[in-house]
Amino acid sequence: MNVAVLGAGGWGTALAVLLARSGHRVALWSRRCELAEALLATRENAAYLPGVRLPEGVRPVCTAERAVEGAAFVLVAVPAKGVRAVLAGMPPVGAYVSAVKGVRFAEGRLLRISQIMRRAAPGARVAVLSGPNLALEVARGLPAAAVVASEDADLAAQVQRALGGPTFRVYTSPDVAGVELGGALKNVMALAAGMADGLELGDNAKAALLTRGLREMVRFGTAHGGAVETFYGLSGLGDLMATAMSPLSRNRSAGERFARGATLADLETGRQVVEGVHTTAALHEWAARSGEELPITEAVWRVVYRGDDPRRVLEELMRREPKPE
Numbered sequence: 001m002n003v004a005v006l007g008a009g010g011w012g013t014a015l016a017v018l019l020a021r022s023g024h025r026v027a028l029w030s031r032r033c034e035l036a037e038a039l040l041a042t043r044e045n046a047a048y049l050p051g052v053r054l055p056e057g058v059r060p061v062c063t064a065e066r067a068v069e070g071a072a073f074v075l076v077a078v079p080a081k082g083v084r085a086v087l088a089g090m091p092p093v094g095a096y097v098s099a100v101k102g103v104r105f106a107e108g109r110l111l112r113i114s115q116i117m118r119r120a121a122p123g124a125r126v127a128v129l130s131g132p133n134l135a136l137e138v139a140r141g142l143p144a145a146a147v148v149a150s151e152d153a154d155l156a157a158q159v160q161r162a163l164g165g166p167t168f169r170v171y172t173s174p175d176v177a178g179v180e181l182g183g184a185l186k187n188v189m190a191l192a193a194g195m196a197d198g199l200e201l202g203d204n205a206k207a208a209l210l211t212r213g214l215r216e217m218v219r220f221g222t223a224h225g226g227a228v229e230t231f232y233g234l235s236g237l238g239d240l241m242a243t244a245m246s247p248l249s250r251n252r253s254a255g256e257r258f259a260r261g262a263t264l265a266d267l268e269t270g271r272q273v274v275e276g277v278h279t280t281a282a283l284h285e286w287a288a289r290s291g292e293e294l295p296i297t298e299a300v301w302r303v304v305y306r307g308d309d310p311r312r313v314l315e316e317l318m319r320r321e322p323k324p325e
């Protein structure tokens with residue numbers, strides 16, 4: 001099968017490697033031609049996935065037409081803020097699969113990536129992929145599982161078959177909103193968990209924060225169209241565990257750095273996207289407009305965007321009005 005992957009960062013490259021190991025021909029698109037050329041020459045994406053060799057089936061390209069031509073589906077793995085512009089530059093595509101874990105706030109609305117895809121390509125079929133999938137582990141062939149959700153059961157099954165293999169187990173789901181929101185919201189909670197790590201608050205505090213964080217994800221996610229059980233599955237609880245615990249997670253590590261005094265400006269010098277920072281801003285804007293209560297997200301927002309002292313912000317969370325669990 002021919003598949004295209006848009007975005008040659010950590011996750012796009014890992015997905016291309018996974019597909020090629022299962023025998024598929026993969027066009028790996030980077031908007032930066034120098035990166036595509038370097039990948040072609042070295043067969044390694046050293047900046048993102050050191051030590052992982054690109055199988056022969058991966059063909060790095062930097063022209064949109066060459067990337068998507070003949071593709072059974074097109075996986076999108078660029079940061080959320082780049083999706084709209086990237087899709088606007090693509091020729092007609094039959095099916096998009098979002099591997100992006102973010103949301104956008106635009107025109108007074110909160111938009112999931114699949115909704116941005118539908119707007120950009122009204123005729124295309126759409127699916128979303130999420131789960132506890134740290135790119136480097138997946139690319140190194142360590143076992144992992146994910147969920148692919150679509151209203152189009154045939155597309156979900158096609159993606160499941162294409163990506164699934166001896167080291168990657170893929171489940172399907174009809175719950176597009178739940179799978180997308182699980183993947184996006186857990187990044188905010190991973191930032192909070194990283195702050196708890198940086199402040200050395202201990203494991204009890206971190207467990208309490210994550211449990212309440214999951215509750216916040218469920219409350220918000222179900223109000224926005226997701227099913228409760230999805231948030232207790234791979235894209236919610238599963239990804240929350242991986243992201244909030246792993247030293248590989250950029251969101252968790254960023255939270256730790258904030259707790260130790262780093263600012264947003266320090267973070268912006270980094271090469272890789274910290275998607276939770278942007279999701280926090282989008283959720284904050286939405287909460288300001290809708291009045292929806294998101295206490296942990298607001299706490300993260302205050303540290304990241306207002307520079308408030310993380311210890312004080314977390315203490316204030318503890319002092320909220322007592323209530324039943």
Ligand SMILES: NC(=O)C1=CN([C@@H]2O[C@H](COP(=O)(O)OP(=O)(O)OC[C@H]3O[C@@H](n4cnc5c(N)ncnc54)[C@H](O)[C@@H]3O)[C@@H](O)[C@H]2O)C=CC1
Nearest residue numbers: 008009010011012077078082100101133134135272273275
């Ligand atoms: N790295 C990981 O372990 C995983 C990441 N994801 C998600 O995948 C998405 C992409 O993440 P990564 O590959 O890790 O990011 P990354 O930072 O490693 O790479 C992103 C790639 O997109 C390119 N890019 C950056 N801004 C762009 C823009 N405005 N337009 C087009 N291209 C742009 C970069 O040059 C880079 O090649 C994020 O939403 C992330 O949450 C999902 C699962 C695992």
Ligand SMILES: O=C(CO)COP(=O)(O)O
Nearest residue numbers: 131132133134249250251
């Ligand atoms: O989504 C991820 C793991 O499933 C990747 O997390 P980070 O973006 O925090 O590295």
